[in-house]
Structures are given as structure tokens and as C-alpha cells.
Amino acid sequence: MNIFQDTGKYVLLMRRVLVQPDRWRMFFRQFPKELEKLGLQSLPIVIIISVFIGAIMTIQTKLNTENPLLPTYSTGLVTRDTLLLEFSSTILCLILAGKIGSNIASEIGTMRITEQIDALEIMGVNSANFLILPKIAAFVIMMPFLVIFSMAVGLSGGYLVGVFSDIITTADYLLGIQYAFIPYYVFYSLVKSLVFAFLISSVAAFYGYYAVGGALDVGKASTNAVVNSSILILFFNLLITNLMLN
Amino acid sequence: MIEVKHVDKSFDGNHVLKNVSAVFEDGKTNMIIGASGSGKTVLMKSIIGLHRIDNGQIEYDGRNLPDMRMKEIRLLRREVGMLFQGSALFDSMTVLENVMYPLEMFADTTKEEMEARARYCLQHVDLKEQSYGLPPSEISGGMQKRVAIARAIALQPKYLFCDEPNSGLDPKTSLIIDRLIHDITVEFNITTIINSHDMNSVMEIGENIIFINKGEKAWQGSKDDIFHVDNQDLNDFVFASELYKKVKKANA
Structure with a gap:
């Protein structure tokens, strides 16, 4: 029963969020701040995680496919496709759900319990729209860039394995990441990331907006x-994959 | 003027407000007093429209709040200023930006005019210029209340609501805030409603006092009348402390 009530409340909240702002000027004042906070400030974690995962994936793939029948470029190919299809969109979004989701929920939740949202409502401001729309818009816009960035840095991580170890040669790796490249995978990954970005920001805002009580x-x-945005990401991952790759 | 007529409000079968009627006059500090759990906060939140009432009318100069749509309520709220118990200033903005915020949202003037108005309001509540650029967390509780008052009056409201305005303040600062609210009320002819259980405030600025007891209006009068009332509940509430017992005795 609770899940239906929460879904209804979420839909009603989104109806208040996804409308034209009372003042565009105020929206565009908040929007760049959110781009910086939710997007640019996420870059360090995206770089660190992607480079390490790219490197680890290359090593593990190589070690698990030690077979003379497999072509030498297969490690690069598997690493590339895993990064493109799953890591740089889904896994990255699950990680960002922790960082961005908790940030948004705690910020809006604190505003709720300190009566700042009530103050906005009393002024006659559409508080949901004023507080949440810039966050959703900023995160949805920044997410594809983060995903592309993660793909590039992840592939570089694999390359570094070739440079600093003898597990794989850089020539084999470079051949592998270029071999049988399907650009549609990048498109599929970007579509997923847009949906996930909306889910992370809107679900976190929902829980923050309806926070009751204290710290x-x-x-x-x-x-x-x-937790809930992570579950939704996994569910929509399955749904979109079925729709776009099946 | 705000008129409350036969208002009822229940929460899950718990009848919190029972047939409450009261008149809150222009240019006067109207106070709602009562013990904790008596229903005074519910009454105030119902008047503002944060609670939807079960029965009755709440008229803002003849405009009945329960009949209004959300859009009309939003428009009405632009005529309302509110001072919250915890000030409710926006953490991410400076003192000056907090006061400019309602102007930026709703006033059709230039940025310079908005800033001038915000500065005028801050000067009016006697706040020093050095604090204008600071975030609210870096100023004292009393100063935060002043900023909240300045923000509440920035759009020249017709109605001002104050929820426990002296909560967490020392007696001297409380007195200053009380007088400030009273002076602003008189100067701008605002209908001010203060929700309080601070007897010092009641005695200082209570021009029209409504006593709520167990969800009902038990008494209405002024701070001068309060000494000569034959209402046991009111006397138990107002003259609970030794100090006020002595004050009453001296007054008698």
C-alpha cells in the first residue's frame, strides 16, 4: 500500500516541479550553481573510479581469457564493450546515486525541517519547482558528459595497464578497443544515463521534500x-536494455 | 482584518479546534495564547492555510480562504509575511539576499530598487550594515529574528504572522523584538497575529489576546483586561509563575 501512496505522492510532486518557473531569472541564477555542484564536483570521483575500473577490468579480462584460440585484441574489445554498455552508465550512476542522491535529499530535507520550505510556501513561491527543477535539469544535462568522460578515462585506465605492465601490449589493447566498434552502444548508454540522472535527482528530491522530524x-x-533510486536504476536498466538491445 | 468563524479541525478523529471564532484587527498586535497542545499552533497554521479546516470560514478582508484554489492562495500569500520560530532564513544566501529574495520573486522593479528596499527594511529593524554580507549562520539568534522580520515586511504585507517570535532569545532581546513587531504593525497598519506563550510578550504588546484552551476559544480581551478576568484556566495559565502572581496581587 505504501508503495502506491509514495508513487502517487511522487507523481504529484513532479507535477509541481515540472512546470514553468515563477521567475526564469531565479532559475538561471540557481542552475549554474547546480551544474557546478552536481556535475563538475562529481568529476574527481568519476575519474578515480573509471581509471581504476578500466585498469582492473583489463587485467581480469586478460587473465580469464588466456586461450590461444582467442585473438589477442579480445581483451581490449571486452573491456571497451563492458565500459560502454554497463559500467560508464549503470555502475557509474549507482555510484553517483550515493553521492548526488544523498546530497540532494539531505539538502532539501534540512530545508524542510528548518521550515525554509514552509517560508517559501508562505511567500507564495512554488517551493517544489524552485528547489528541485534546477537540480534535475542540471544533473540531466551534466550526466551524458560524465558518462562520455568515464568511457574515455576508463579506456585510458586499460591502456595504462599496457604501458606499466607486461600483461597486455598497448598495440593489442588499442586494436581491441577499435575493433568492431558499434556507435549505437554509446547512444544506448547515453539514453540510459539520461533516465538514471532523472531518477536519481527526482527520487532524492522527493525523499528530502517530504522529510519529517529532525536530523x-x-x-x-x-x-x-x-536505496530506492538504486533499485529503480537497476529496474530501468533491465527495461531499457530490453527495449534498445533486444 | 482576518475573521475566523466557527472553525473546526480534527486529526484522525482527534478534535483539535472546536468551533473557534475570532476577529484579528488591523494595526493591532493580535496574540493567540494557550498552553502547549491547546491548539494554538493548529489555529495559526489553519489561518495561513497550511492546514485545511473541516468546517468554518477564514476571511482575509472578506476573502474566504477555504473557498480559494491553490493559485488564489498563492496570490493571497504574497500579501502575507511570516516570522518563523527558528527564523527559517535561507542558509545558502547572505542576509541581504534573504531580504531581497521575496522582492526578486514578485516585485517588478530594478535590481537597484530591490536592493534599496532590502537595505531600508534591514535598517528599519536596526541591523548594522556589516552583517549584510554574512550568511545567517554567522549572526546571533536575535539578529536572525531581525533579518526574518525584515524579509517578512519586504513586500509590504497586509498580514504578518509570528510563530513564537521570542523562542530561544534572552529577555532583553525578546523585548526588543516584541517592540519591533509592535512598531511595524502600527506603522504599516498590518494585521499581525502572534502565537506565543511568553507572558512577557503578552504583557508588553498584547492588544487583542485570544486564549485557546483545549481547542476552544476560552477568552478574548486586551492585556489590561487580563488582570480582572474570572476565568480559572486563563488565570492558571497567565499567572502560573510567582512573579506574575505578585504582579496580579499588586495590580489588584
């Missing part, structure tokens, strides 16, 4: 935001 409850809202 402990903001913590709970933040946890719920991360």
Missing part, C-alpha cells in the same frame, strides 16, 4: 533516497 529523519530520508 535523524533527514539521515533516513537520505538513505531511502539512495
Whole structure:
């Protein structure tokens, strides 16, 4: 029953969020700040995770495919396709659900319990739209760039394995990541990331907006935001994959 | 003027407000007093429209709030200023930006005019210029209340609501805030409603006092009348402390 109530509340909240702002000027003042906070400030973690995962994936793929029948470029190919299809969109979004989701939920939740949202409502401001729309818009716009960046850095991580070890030669790796490249995979990955970015930001905002109580409850809202957006990401991953790759 | 007529409000079968009627006058500090759990906060939130009432009318100069659509309520709220118990200033903005915020949202003036108006409001509440660029977390509780008052009056509201305005303040600062609210009310002819259980405030600025007891309006009068009332619940509430017992005795 709760899941239906929450879904209904979420839909009603989104109806208030996804409307024209009261003042575009205020929206465009907030929007760049959110681009910086949600997008640019996520770059360091995206770089660190992607480069390590790219490198680890290359090593593991190589070690698990030691077979003279397999072509030498197969390690690069598998690493590339795994990064493109799954890691740089889904896994990255699951990680960002933790960082961005908890950030959004705790920020809006704190505003709720300190009556700042009530203050906006009393002024006659559409608080949901004012607070949430810039976050969703900024994160949805930044996410494809983060995904592309993650793909590039992840592939570089694999290349570094070739440079600093003798597990694979750089020539084999470079051949592998170029072999039988399907550009549609990048498109598929970007479509997924747009959906996930919307889910992460809107679900986190929902839990923050309806936080009730004190600091402990903001913590709970933040946890719920991360857990539920992660589950939704996995569910929509299956759905989109079925639709786009099947 | 705000008129409340036969208002009822329940939560899950718990009848919190029972047939409450009251008149809150222009240019006066109207106070809602009562013990914790008496229903005064529910009454105030119902008047503002944060709670939907079960029965009755809440008229803002003849405009009945329960009959309004959300869009009309939003428009009405632009005529309302509110001072929250915890000030509710926006953390991400400076003091000056907090006061400019309602102007930027709703006033059709230039940025210079908005800033001038915000500065005027801040000067009006006696806040020093050095604090204008600071975030709210870096100023004292009393200063935060002043900023909140400045923000509440920035759009020249017709109605001002104050929820426990002296909560967390020392007696001297409380007195200053009380007088400030009273002076602003008189100067701008605002209908001010203050929700309080601070007897010092009641005695200082209570021009029209409504006593809520167990969800019902038990008494209405001024701070001068309060000494001569034969209402046991009111007397138990107002003259609970030794100090006020002595004050009453001296007054008698």
C-alpha cells in the first residue's frame, strides 16, 4: 500500500516541479550553481573510479581469457564493450546515486525541517519547482558528459595497464578497443544515463521534500533516497536494455 | 482584518479546534495564547492555510480562504509575511539576499530598487550594515529574528504572522523584538497575529489576546483586561509563575 501512496505522492510532486518557473531569472541564477555542484564536483570521483575500473577490468579480462584460440585484441574489445554498455552508465550512476542522491535529499530535507520550505510556501513561491527543477535539469544535462568522460578515462585506465605492465601490449589493447566498434552502444548508454540522472535527482528530491522530524529523519530520508533510486536504476536498466538491445 | 468563524479541525478523529471564532484587527498586535497542545499552533497554521479546516470560514478582508484554489492562495500569500520560530532564513544566501529574495520573486522593479528596499527594511529593524554580507549562520539568534522580520515586511504585507517570535532569545532581546513587531504593525497598519506563550510578550504588546484552551476559544480581551478576568484556566495559565502572581496581587 505504501508503495502506491509514495508513487502517487511522487507523481504529484513532479507535477509541481515540472512546470514553468515563477521567475526564469531565479532559475538561471540557481542552475549554474547546480551544474557546478552536481556535475563538475562529481568529476574527481568519476575519474578515480573509471581509471581504476578500466585498469582492473583489463587485467581480469586478460587473465580469464588466456586461450590461444582467442585473438589477442579480445581483451581490449571486452573491456571497451563492458565500459560502454554497463559500467560508464549503470555502475557509474549507482555510484553517483550515493553521492548526488544523498546530497540532494539531505539538502532539501534540512530545508524542510528548518521550515525554509514552509517560508517559501508562505511567500507564495512554488517551493517544489524552485528547489528541485534546477537540480534535475542540471544533473540531466551534466550526466551524458560524465558518462562520455568515464568511457574515455576508463579506456585510458586499460591502456595504462599496457604501458606499466607486461600483461597486455598497448598495440593489442588499442586494436581491441577499435575493433568492431558499434556507435549505437554509446547512444544506448547515453539514453540510459539520461533516465538514471532523472531518477536519481527526482527520487532524492522527493525523499528530502517530504522529510519529517529532525536530523535523524533527514539521515533516513537520505538513505531511502539512495536505496530506492538504486533499485529503480537497476529496474530501468533491465527495461531499457530490453527495449534498445533486444 | 482576518475573521475566523466557527472553525473546526480534527486529526484522525482527534478534535483539535472546536468551533473557534475570532476577529484579528488591523494595526493591532493580535496574540493567540494557550498552553502547549491547546491548539494554538493548529489555529495559526489553519489561518495561513497550511492546514485545511473541516468546517468554518477564514476571511482575509472578506476573502474566504477555504473557498480559494491553490493559485488564489498563492496570490493571497504574497500579501502575507511570516516570522518563523527558528527564523527559517535561507542558509545558502547572505542576509541581504534573504531580504531581497521575496522582492526578486514578485516585485517588478530594478535590481537597484530591490536592493534599496532590502537595505531600508534591514535598517528599519536596526541591523548594522556589516552583517549584510554574512550568511545567517554567522549572526546571533536575535539578529536572525531581525533579518526574518525584515524579509517578512519586504513586500509590504497586509498580514504578518509570528510563530513564537521570542523562542530561544534572552529577555532583553525578546523585548526588543516584541517592540519591533509592535512598531511595524502600527506603522504599516498590518494585521499581525502572534502565537506565543511568553507572558512577557503578552504583557508588553498584547492588544487583542485570544486564549485557546483545549481547542476552544476560552477568552478574548486586551492585556489590561487580563488582570480582572474570572476565568480559572486563563488565570492558571497567565499567572502560573510567582512573579506574575505578585504582579496580579499588586495590580489588584
